[in-house]
Amino acid sequence: MLDHVERHVPLEACGLLAGKNDRVQEVILVQNQAQSPARFVMEPYEQLRAFHWIESNGLELLGIFHSHPAGPETASATDIAEAAYEVIHLIWSRVQDRWQARGFWIENGRATEVTLHIGE
Numbered sequence: 001m002l003d004h005v006e007r008h009v010p011l012e013a014c015g016l017l018a019g020k021n022d023r024v025q026e027v028i029l030v031q032n033q034a035q036s037p038a039r040f041v042m043e044p045y046e047q048l049r050a051f052h053w054i055e056s057n058g059l060e061l062l063g064i065f066h067s068h069p070a071g072p073e074t075a076s077a078t079d080i081a082e083a084a085y086e087v088i089h090l091i092w093s094r095v096q097d098r099w100q101a102r103g104f105w106i107e108n109g110r111a112t113e114v115t116l117h118i119g120e
């Protein structure tokens with residue numbers, strides 16, 4: 001995931017997180033159709049294909065990730081306005097040249113930070 005994020009700098013990169021019981025098992029990379037440093041739009045065909053893949057493998061869509069190569073560390077107003085799925089929004093941002101991931105639950109026009117458990 002971080003590879004994909006780094007390769008797309010200065011543009012935002014995005015993708016999906018699939019798994020079961022709140023545990024991510026698969027990261028699916030999706031092209032950012034917007035090709036923008038400030039927003040992302042998942043390429044619709046790839047997104048649809050990914051949704052089918054998730055379903056046919058008995059998994060659930062748990063999250064959507066994207067990067068903020070130039071900040072902010074939190075969900076942007078655009079992210080909040082465009083959030084279409086009730087899933088965790090994982091945002092990669094760079095803080096003093098190091099990437100960090102923070103998770104947000106976006107609902108009713110508000111983003112609330114959630115705690116992520118990375119690794120085992």
Ligand SMILES: [Zn+2]
Nearest residue numbers: 066068076079
């Ligand atoms: Zn964003």
